[in-house]
Amino acid sequence: MRRAIKAALAAGGVLLAGLVSPVLAQDAAQDMAEPRPVLALMGTVPIYWGEAEGLTDLLSGAQEGHWARPVLERRFTLEPVSYLSAEALAGHSLLLLAQPRAFSAQENVALDAWVRAGGRLLLFADPMMTGESRFNLGDRRRPQDVALLSPILTHWGLALRFDEEQDDALRAVDLWGAAVPVKLAGQFALLSQESPCRLLAQAVIAQCRLGAGEALIVADAALLDIEGPWPAAEDALGALSALLAGETGEIAGSGVIPALAAREIDGNPGLSGMAPDARSGTGPP
Structure with missing residues (x-):
């Protein structure tokens, strides 16, 4: 019927x-x-399944899901992946990595090749996770406490640093008018002037043009805390995912970010507008 x-x-x-x-x-x-674009999703932050303890929790719906999933599903169809390879990434143009586990050498190669071939990546790499979890330390179902992504970040000309003396209060950094909540965030540094990346939002976010592809990398994952959302978290995730998709205009109800390809904040152009040979700095490329 x-x-x-x-x-x-x-x-x-x-x-x-x-x-x-x-x-x-x-x-x-x-x-x-019209079908929504597919977003491949991977990471130890349980965006897709929530903190389900097992199949029984999943089937019964006893465990509440992650608040970020419906926010992302307003714009994308989510497709979880468990391993990064040329085959797993084939057919995908968008990828969200939420505090992923350490990658194998083969995965680093596959991810780098995929981005350079035109993939668009949003990566949360937190050097000190602050969110709560129902699982104890050492449990593989718990979000990874420390990002272990030095090989791929180094390859892209970035170093992830952490100031142990910083205030542990929740704060916000500004990304083109969007307030991104962070807590005990890391900071990126460029390893050389030849890095294909720019530093944004007090160096908490790195914006990289890699071959034909692009990456937006956030040195914090408090935005994705499962017990959230923190104030402005939904708007911030909407803004970041809109940038991932290459969209402009109204973002998640937080106002208008017009013409990201042309607009500059502190001399930094929008993700889609970075020239292929852009380098770090405060002036236009």
Whole structure:
């Protein structure tokens, strides 16, 4: 019955009001809507499944899901991946890595090649996770406490540093008008003037142009704390995911970020507008 109704709607048929349930009509409308871009998702922050203890939790819905999943699903269709390889990334143009585990040498090579071939990456790499977890230290289901991504970051000309003397209060850094909440954040440094990256938001965020692809790397993951969201977290995630998708205009209700390709904050252009040979600095490329 559902298939028949959807087929009729798709063919432009007229259905009398009252003969079709609102639920079926809504399903059909969603099926005919333009498909959302697919976002590959990987990391130890449990965005897709939440902190489910096992299959029983998943099936019963006993464990509450992560708040970030529906926020991302407003814009994307999420597709979890468990390993980075040419095969796993084939067909994907967008990737979110949320405090991922350490990569193997083969994964580093695959990720680098994928980005340089035109992939767009949003990476959260936190040197000191502050979020709570239902799982104890040492449990593999717990988000990784420290980012272990030095090989790929070094290859991209970045060093991730952490100031142990910093204030542990929640604060916000500004990224093109979006307030990004951070707590005990790291900071990036460029390893040379030849780095393909720029430092933004008090060096908490690095913006890199790598071959034909782009990466936005955040040295903190407090934004994704599962017990959140922190104030402004949903807007910040919406802004970051819009940049990932190469969008401009209204972002997650936080206002308008016009013409990211042309606008500059502190001399730093939008992610899509960085020239291929742009280097770090405060002036335009």
